[in-house]
Amino acid sequence: MQLENILPSSSINLPKTFYNLSSSDSANNSPGSSQIEYQEVERTESESTTAPKKYLSGAGMMGDGEGDSFSGTKTAPDGRKGSPVLGVGVGVGVGVGGVGEDDLTSGRRYNIDDLGSDRYFISSSSQAGSDMANPCSLFPYAGQTGSVYGASNGSRYSASLHYGSVLPPAGFSSSVCSSRSQFASGGYQFGQGPGCLYPSYPATGSSIGSMSLPGSAAGARAQVYLCNRPLWLKFHRHQTEMIITKQGRRMFPFLSFNITGLNLTAHYNVFVEVILADPNHWRFQGGKWVTCGKADNNMQGNKMYVHPESPNTGAHWMRQEISFGKLKLTNNKGANNNNTQMIVLQSLHKYQPRLHIVEVTEEGVEDMSNEAKTQTFTFPENQFIAVTAYQNTDITQLKIDHNPFAKGFRDNYDSMYTAPESDRLTPSPTDSPRSHQIVPGARYAMQPFFQDQFVNQLPQNRFYASERAVPQTNSLLSPQSEDAANAAAAAAAATQRWFVTPVQQTGSNKLDLSYENDYSAGGLLSYGIKPLPLQTSHHALGYYPDSAFASMAAGWGTRSTYQRKVTTGLPWSPRPSPPAFPPEEQLQAGAPPKDKLPEESGAPPSASSSNWIETSHSLKSVDSTDSGVYSMVCKRRRMSPGGSSTENSPSIKCEDLTTDEYNKDNPKGMGYYAFYTSP
DNA sequence: CTTTTCACAGTCGCGCGGATGGGA
DNA sequence: TCCCATCCGCGCGACTGTGAAAAG
Numbered sequence: 001m002q003l004e005n006i007l008p009s010s011s012i013n014l015p016k017t018f019y020n021l022s023s024s025d026s027a028n029n030s031p032g033s034s035q036i037e038y039q040e041v042e043r044t045e046s047e048s049t050t051a052p053k054k055y056l057s058g059a060g061m062m063g064d065g066e067g068d069s070f071s072g073t074k075t076a077p078d079g080r081k082g083s084p085v086l087g088v089g090v091g092v093g094v095g096v097g098g099v100g101e102d103d104l105t106s107g108r109r110y111n112i113d114d115l116g117s118d119r120y121f122i123s124s125s126s127q128a129g130s131d132m133a134n135p136c137s138l139f140p141y142a143g144q145t146g147s148v149y150g151a152s153n154g155s156r157y158s159a160s161l162h163y164g165s166v167l168p169p170a171g172f173s174s175s176v177c178s179s180r181s182q183f184a185s186g187g188y189q190f191g192q193g194p195g196c197l198y199p200s201y202p203a204t205g206s207s208i209g210s211m212s213l214p215g216s217a218a219g220a221r222a223q224v225y226l227c228n229r230p231l232w233l234k235f236h237r238h239q240t241e242m243i244i245t246k247q248g249r250r251m252f253p254f255l256s257f258n259i260t261g262l263n264l265t266a267h268y269n270v271f272v273e274v275i276l277a278d279p280n281h282w283r284f285q286g287g288k289w290v291t292c293g294k295a296d297n298n299m300q301g302n303k304m305y306v307h308p309e310s311p312n313t314g315a316h317w318m319r320q321e322i323s324f325g326k327l328k329l330t331n332n333k334g335a336n337n338n339n340t341q342m343i344v345l346q347s348l349h350k351y352q353p354r355l356h357i358v359e360v361t362e363e364g365v366e367d368m369s370n371e372a373k374t375q376t377f378t379f380p381e382n383q384f385i386a387v388t389a390y391q392n393t394d395i396t397q398l399k400i401d402h403n404p405f406a407k408g409f410r411d412n413y414d415s416m417y418t419a420p421e422s423d424r425l426t427p428s429p430t431d432s433p434r435s436h437q438i439v440p441g442a443r444y445a446m447q448p449f450f451q452d453q454f455v456n457q458l459p460q461n462r463f464y465a466s467e468r469a470v471p472q473t474n475s476l477l478s479p480q481s482e483d484a485a486n487a488a489a490a491a492a493a494a495t496q497r498w499f500v501t502p503v504q505q506t507g508s509n510k511l512d513l514s515y516e517n518d519y520s521a522g523g524l525l526s527y528g529i530k531p532l533p534l535q536t537s538h539h540a541l542g543y544y545p546d547s548a549f550a551s552m553a554a555g556w557g558t559r560s561t562y563q564r565k566v567t568t569g570l571p572w573s574p575r576p577s578p579p580a581f582p583p584e585e586q587l588q589a590g591a592p593p594k595d596k597l598p599e600e601s602g603a604p605p606s607a608s609s610s611n612w613i614e615t616s617h618s619l620k621s622v623d624s625t626d627s628g629v630y631s632m633v634c635k636r637r638r639m640s641p642g643g644s645s646t647e648n649s650p651s652i653k654c655e656d657l658t659t660d661e662y663n664k665d666n667p668k669g670m671g672y673y674a675f676y677t678s679p
Numbered sequence: 680c681t682t683t684t685c686a687c688a689g690t691c692g693c694g695c696g697g698a699t700g701g702g703a
Numbered sequence: 704t705c706c707c708a709t710c711c712g713c714g715c716g717a718c719t720g721t722g723a724a725a726a727g
Contacts, residue, residue, distance in 0.1 A: 243720085246684080250718075283681085331683085347682075388683050389720095396720070405719040408689035 222357055224377040225258040227321055231402060232381040238394040239289050240384035248328030248342040252403045255324040255353055255382065262314030262357070269358045269366070270317060271306040272324050274343050277352035277383050284391030292348075301333045301344025311364035317357075329386060345386040353382045
């Protein structure tokens with residue numbers, strides 16, 4: 001197959017044979033078994049933070065509920081169970097945990113989160129035993145919510161895409177598995193039944209890439225970081241919804257990745273594929289999403305979006321953030337004839353985006369002689385339900401709060417900068433509403449995009465104060481239920497399945513590693529994510545100049561002082577970026593490694609924070625009313641005055657920051673990334 | 680009744696063209 | 704005076720969610 005053929009039309013003709021898994025495999029892997037394995041994994045996770053040894057079964061999360069997971073054991077029918085390959089294939093893609101014991105040795109993937117959608121593996125160097133000492137990365141694996149549903153017709157992309165060769169199940173083809181047939185015979189679990197051709201979270205393949213076998217031509221250990229993961233998590237907790245229109249609607253949050261571990265000179269095609277996440281048709285009822293019948297598996301249309309810069313060298317891809325901000329979703333099956341690539345989806349179906357990295361020739365042609373050059377990455381938090389109109393007002397509000405294009409719907413937008421300084425949450429040193437800096441020093445400059453994508457956390461304060469423990473909530477909790485949720489949150493937090501290294505546990509408080517800490521100052525510091533060298537000045541995304549974070553990260557040295565000064569509760573407060581500085585440096589800089597934001601530490605929030613909390617409750621109260629009333633009352637709900645402004649002030653103040661400025665010292669804000677990695 | 684489509688108002692970025700300033 | 708580079712303002716198009724109407 002020539003991947004170039006899909007550019008720009010995205011029309012791909014790929015052999016489907018790789019997905020032609022036998023139904024017997026499916027039968028052999030019942031959802032039930034998956035479930036069991038999953039539970040076992042969870043227990044293990046909660047039990048130990050130091051000896052994550054039980055991730056053998058690939059089954060895991062993916063299969064949870066949906067049963068389309070496959071067990072690690074079966075993944076390696078060829079007796080390679082436990083091999084790095086196995087672990088990869090299973091672990092990553094499926095999320096499942098499909099990391100074999102051996103994998104633990106070589107691959108080191110620790111499931112550190114118990115929240116289905118927010119599981120992380122803290123990976124470390126490949127050296128055995130170094131995991132604890134060198135926790136260098138966090139990468140989510142496909143959680144239970146991330147299971148990918150295979151079309152019953154046996155060909156997920158029968159309509160427009162036959163990319164089997166490009167996207168071998170689980171990226172499996174990647175170096176990890178020398179033979180795709182291994183997977184086929186290996187027996188993926190297809191909980192969906194006979195028709196399911198796709199194992200859950202093939203994405204795992206990503207790691208696969210990293211776990212390539214010795215001597216493998218595709219030995220590149222690719223690591224993919226979800227740059228704006230915090231934002232995705234915000235939406236994910238309420239079940240992300242994505243509008244689809246005939247003309248095509250951009251995703252928000254959009255997919256944005258950082259890639260490392262590629263061969264600098266090799267050429268790659270990078271593209272996103274959106275596949276059904278489950279076999280259900282969904283509807284928003286009673287303030288929450290419920291399944292309603294079976295999904296239409298026969299939906300035709302393009303499901304892939306090739307990054308416009310493809311093909312390009314590994315150096316190119318790694319030099320900058322790979323954003324898919326211009327990716328559009330549509331429900332128009334006839335779309336895609338124009339210049340813009342659009343992914344055709346079906347309303348009220350749940351989808352899972354996946355990132356594929358395919359090594360190609362300089363001309364963009366895939367080397368068919370080597371199947372181990374495809375790597376696939378899946379982030380469960382990227383799941384979303386396609387809708388033609390927003391259903392959950394929480395999602396709507398999040399969109400308005402974070403999407404620069406929706407600024408016009410922020411009621412308090414005009415008053416954001418007219419409020420008295422004392423009322424302002426924005427600690428801008430200047431009175432200029434359009435100041436480029438949110439704090440003295442260019443290092444704190446932030447761009448709108450960046451702020452929105454990475455820094456903004458106000459919504460949580462306002463609406464989801466206690467939802468940290470409610471990963472999949474629809475945010476319709478009543479005040480009472482929210483209290484219950486709070487209690488549950490504590491319990492849940494206590495059982496968070498984070499595998500932490502000694503460093504991570506310095507705080508002696510596991511709660512620090514809870515759900516949102518991955519992008520909080522304290523939480524991030526613990527992980528010691530390695531920084532990525534970013535010097536690019538190029539950004540594919542025009543409207544969303546993904547920047548600013550770098551400069552911000554560059555200023556962590558003084559950040560701590562700043563944070564204390566302006567209160568940590570500020571929604572836009574720059575969070576420390578572990579990658580930017582090694583923990584030691586942060587300490588030297590005077591930044592408390594574990595200082596937490598109010599909502600995280602439970603410390604008394606600032607006055608403004610209190611206001612937010614109250615607002616939150618009041619809002620929740622409204623929200624919690626019966627579904628019938630709910631939708632009406634929540635229409636165009638607004639947050640407390642100044643809330644948005646605070647949240648967005650950075651964007652406005654920094655909107656003029658140039659991309660170059662950002663890139664020059666952009667550490668890539670790794671602290672905000674979730675990533676798949678290969679040991 | 681649910682879902683989809685459409686027009687709308689608002690914001691934003693980009694590109695074009697004119698104005699301005701400096702140098703030859 | 705001419706040429707060139709830079710700056711600024713305006714208009715256009717892209718993009719957003721809203722809300723009503725249409726469609727199923």
